[in-house]
Amino acid sequence: MVKQKRVTSYDVAREAGVSQSAVSRVFRPGFSVSKKTREKVLKTANEMGYRPNAIARMLITQQSSMVAVIISSRANENYPEVLSQLNKNLSDKGKRVLLFTLDDTEGLDDVMEQIWTFQVDGVIALAAHFDHNNLEQFARHNVPVVLYNRHAPEANANTVSCNHDKGIKQLVDKLIATQHKTFLILSGPTSSDVANERREVAITKLAGHGITDVPIIYGDYSYDSARNEFAKWVSENTLPDAVISANDAMAIGIIDEARENLKLDIPNDMSVVGFDGISPASWFTYQLTTVKQPMEQLTKAAVDMLIERIENPDSSPESRVLSGTFIEGKSVKARTRQRD
Amino acid sequence: MVKQKRVTSYDVAREAGVSQSAVSRVFRPGFSVSKKTREKVLKTANEMGYRPNAIARMLITQQSSMVAVIISSRANENYPEVLSQLNKNLSDKGKRVLLFTLDDTEGLDDVMEQIWTFQVDGVIALAAHFDHNNLEQFARHNVPVVLYNRHAPEANANTVSCNHDKGIKQLVDKLIATQHKTFLILSGPTSSDVANERREVAITKLAGHGITDVPIIYGDYSYDSARNEFAKWVSENTLPDAVISANDAMAIGIIDEARENLKLDIPNDMSVVGFDGISPASWFTYQLTTVKQPMEQLTKAAVDMLIERIENPDSSPESRVLSGTFIEGKSVKARTRQRD
DNA sequence: ATACTTTTTGCATTCGAAGTCATTATTAAT
DNA sequence: ATTAATAATGACTTCGAATGCAAAAAGTAT
Numbered sequence: 006m007v008k009q010k011r012v013t014s015y016d017v018a019r020e021a022g023v024s025q026s027a028v029s030r031v032f033r034p035g036f037s038v039s040k041k042t043r044e045k046v047l048k049t050a051n052e053m054g055y056r057p058n059a060i061a062r063m064l065i066t067q068q069s070s071m072v073a074v075i076i077s078s079r080a081n082e083n084y085p086e087v088l089s090q091l092n093k094n095l096s097d098k099g100k101r102v103l104l105f106t107l108d109d110t111e112g113l114d115d116v117m118e119q120i121w122t123f124q125v126d127g128v129i130a131l132a133a134h135f136d137h138n139n140l141e142q143f144a145r146h147n148v149p150v151v152l153y154n155r156h157a158p159e160a161n162a163n164t165v166s167c168n169h170d171k172g173i174k175q176l177v178d179k180l181i182a183t184q185h186k187t188f189l190i191l192s193g194p195t196s197s198d199v200a201n202e203r204r205e206v207a208i209t210k211l212a213g214h215g216i217t218d219v220p221i222i223y224g225d226y227s228y229d230s231a232r233n234e235f236a237k238w239v240s241e242n243t244l245p246d247a248v249i250s251a252n253d254a255m256a257i258g259i260i261d262e263a264r265e266n267l268k269l270d271i272p273n274d275m276s277v278v279g280f281d282g283i284s285p286a287s288w289f290t291y292q293l294t295t296v297k298q299p300m301e302q303l304t305k306a307a308v309d310m311l312i313e314r315i316e317n318p319d320s321s322p323e324s325r326v327l328s329g330t331f332i333e334g335k336s337v338k339a340r341t342r343q344r345d
Numbered sequence: 346m347v348k349q350k351r352v353t354s355y356d357v358a359r360e361a362g363v364s365q366s367a368v369s370r371v372f373r374p375g376f377s378v379s380k381k382t383r384e385k386v387l388k389t390a391n392e393m394g395y396r397p398n399a400i401a402r403m404l405i406t407q408q409s410s411m412v413a414v415i416i417s418s419r420a421n422e423n424y425p426e427v428l429s430q431l432n433k434n435l436s437d438k439g440k441r442v443l444l445f446t447l448d449d450t451e452g453l454d455d456v457m458e459q460i461w462t463f464q465v466d467g468v469i470a471l472a473a474h475f476d477h478n479n480l481e482q483f484a485r486h487n488v489p490v491v492l493y494n495r496h497a498p499e500a501n502a503n504t505v506s507c508n509h510d511k512g513i514k515q516l517v518d519k520l521i522a523t524q525h526k527t528f529l530i531l532s533g534p535t536s537s538d539v540a541n542e543r544r545e546v547a548i549t550k551l552a553g554h555g556i557t558d559v560p561i562i563y564g565d566y567s568y569d570s571a572r573n574e575f576a577k578w579v580s581e582n583t584l585p586d587a588v589i590s591a592n593d594a595m596a597i598g599i600i601d602e603a604r605e606n607l608k609l610d611i612p613n614d615m616s617v618v619g620f621d622g623i624s625p626a627s628w629f630t631y632q633l634t635t636v637k638q639p640m641e642q643l644t645k646a647a648v649d650m651l652i653e654r655i656e657n658p659d660s661s662p663e664s665r666v667l668s669g670t671f672i673e674g675k676s677v678k679a680r681t682r683q684r685d
Numbered sequence: 686a687t688a689c690t691t692t693t694t695g696c697a698t699t700c701g702a703a704g705t706c707a708t709t710a711t712t713a714a715t
Numbered sequence: 716a717t718t719a720a721t722a723a724t725g726a727c728t729t730c731g732a733a734t735g736c737a738a739a740a741a742g743t744a745t
Contacts, residue, residue, distance in 0.1 A: 011731095013730090013731055013732085014731065014732060014733095015731080015732095023694080023695085024694065024695045024696075025695085025696095025731085025732075025733095026694070026695060026696080026732095026733080026734080027693090027694065027695075028732090029731090029732055029733055029734085030693095030694090030733085030734095032732090033732090033733075033734095036734095037692065037693065038693075038694090039692080039693060039694085039740095039741090042693080042694085056458065056461040056462050057462055057731085057732070058404075058462065058464065058730090058731050058732065059459075059462035059463045059464070059732095060400055060403045060404050060409060060463070060464055060730090060731080060732095061404055061700090061730070061731035061732045061733085062731080062732055062733075063400045063700095063732095064398075064400050064401055064404055064699095064700050064701070064702095064730090064731080064732080064733095065699065065700050065731080065732055065733045065734080066700085066732085066733065067700075069400060071443075074444070076429075078426070078429035081425050081426075081428060081429050082425045082426055082429070085421050085422045085425035086418070086421075086422055088421060088428065088444070088446070089416075089418035089421055089422070089446040092444055092445070092446045093446065101443055101444075101459065101463070102443070102444040103411075103441055103442070103443055103444075104414075104428070104432055104441075104442040104443075104444045105432070106428070106429040106432045106433060118396065119399075119441065121396040122396050122397055122398065122399040123399045123400070123441070124398065124399065124400055145394075228624065228628065257628070261628055261629040261630060262629075264629065264630075265629040284568065285625050288568065288597070288601055289601040289602075289604065289605040290601060290604075290630045290631075291630075351701095353700090353701055353702085354701065354702060354703095355701080355702095358725095363724080363725085364724065364725040364726075365701090365702080365703095365725085365726095366702095366703080366704080366724070366725055366726080366727095367723090367724065367725075368702090369701095369702055369703055369704085370703090370704095370723095370724090372702090373702090373703075373704095376704095377722065377723065378723075378724090379710095379711095379722080379723060379724090382723080382724085397701085397702070398700090398701050398702065399702095400700090400701080400702095401700070401701035401702045401703085401730090402701080402702055402703075403702095403730095404700090404701080404702080404703095404729095404730050404731070404732095405701085405702055405703045405704080405729065405730050406702085406703065406704095406730085407730075
């Protein structure tokens, strides 16, 4: 097999007896070429196996048609469908995804370096801890950014996020309506903006019902951390009526720990609510009461906003907050007062 | 804020009073530049915020430093850690990931088009149904390919995969040793190479113990499909002693269906084994007996092989098969004969 | 057939860094 | 100090497609 050199527009032009410009125009949508040359060019291009070189095109058009997606490995493993959905949506808009994964803040500078050199058209960041300074840099480089699942209206960036306030209100209201009196909050790590938001909202909503000084324990969003932290806590405290977990994975960890080691009956001995709506949450064994994040809308909104910003760089930053779906499972004890 | 034009090597050169070549060399490792100019250039480059333009570099060097990772959304959702691990490994080798997600065969041609135009240095394909023709095309374009989790020694491509033969042998041997007599195989979809391999290996291994004509049902790797297909099957057949599921997600589906609707005690009424070693498999409620895929080694091997092929295009294709870890859970009835 | 539009075409230039090659500066050797 | 050897430098070209501009071709109207 002969190592064949790549076919360029010049090669096609020569072969087809036209100019390189003509070839270029044939492969550029919306440019006027006569039917005759178009056919001639397409025919020879096809015969020679010509494909326009995207890199050369990027260089001259100053548009890479690539979007950097920055995702923490934790986020990817918790919401694996986000990536494929983002990719699909972006792909429909003619953008390719250049992937960056991060473990917490580690390596952020490095990623930002890469982003400048690759001249991406835009950035979608999931669970990346961008501070003000980072966002300023993006602005200075004219790279539009959409922060996914982060509510930060003050920042000069577009954001899209789930309505945690509303979702957690629904969960808390449900627990209150079912006569739960004592609570435990299992928060995500303080390094996570989403975790902090969910925790604070939960505290506020409980306070709205006159419940204060709610104990808080911290996990890292994982099943194991939930089991460990919960086990430690119950060994030194009395069991709460209900646990409000920052996410489903930890809620499931709590349920398993309660069942396996404390021999508790969930929900009769203790209620548990989660947040996210991951698939195991709906499995028979758990049937978690939770709020399902509107993934499809979130990803679609993120992409739409980014494209809008790319095409219209001067449009002002926008924040979209989408509501999740309250899912009534069987992890909350159905203890209702008389109806009034 | 002024929309600032991008800083090029010429700008830096002018400002630093050197030639563009000098600037270029400073940013290319292993090129000889005097200490004096290097410092001068780095200083002005820094002041001006210069970053080499990766796209221009790609064009001239004919090396995109990008690797296409093609993953089906199903694969990504089942093994979300694969993507981050591949990305991390590739990133260590100075390669960036250009992501393509596919739903089954749909869109493969389109992806291949993109791959040519983007001049990627190589391709890692997970669960993509490349046929001989596809692989030929890659070879003709001199794009090295590594097929992940596919055993295809005949193909002119590198492959890395888990040792299904060994893993399934361990599972079957375990079931046989524990006196299981009747079996049901829950296969993945016939469109999946891995599913076909696992199914055929299971049949062979059972046959090795004199067990033939094992009934087979088909799911799509998902929890729900397993529940549905299993429910349908048991309504018309007698319960087997053990179900051999093509993956953990379906094994869990079977367990839940058996527990919820058939009121069975797993493993006492029926044993279930899976394959993959996903996290829910180890959760208290399931504690599945399964074979854990050696993800870290698989991803590392895939990347190493790809880099090897990129750096040394004439090296011959290689297939690596890595063994998984047998995990003894509690989903197999521990019914042992007298020890002999 | 002529003048006048409109469309199509090709030439030449551009994007930004890398690398070739000839030249100049520096160092080492005598 | 002079020559030889080496290192550093800059002018210029290259990668491959896109596009402004002017020229040519095709189409329309008179």
